[in-house]
Amino acid sequence: MQVGWESVGTFGRTFRDILGESPTGMRRRLKGEVGFLELVPYCFISAAERPHLKIAVSEKRRRIKGDSREE
Numbered sequence: 001m002q003v004g005w006e007s008v009g010t011f012g013r014t015f016r017d018i019l020g021e022s023p024t025g026m027r028r029r030l031k032g033e034v035g036f037l038e039l040v041p042y043c044f045i046s047a048a049e050r051p052h053l054k055i056a057v058s059e060k061r062r063r064i065k066g067d068s069r070e071e
Helices: 008-019 023-031 042-049 057-064
Strands: none
Touching (some): 008 023
């Protein structure tokens, strides 16, 4: 809710689609990793780990359904 999503399920599914793991899985994995990355701003780290997507997952789903209007 704090990041702007009204549905926890939709957030979790989109998070998995983009990052390849659940929010809980990522928290568990990162909790054990301590090191120099603590000095790097989180937005840089998340951008580096993000797959190279040209459009958002939700946009892809909308196009698959046949709604091709541009925003």
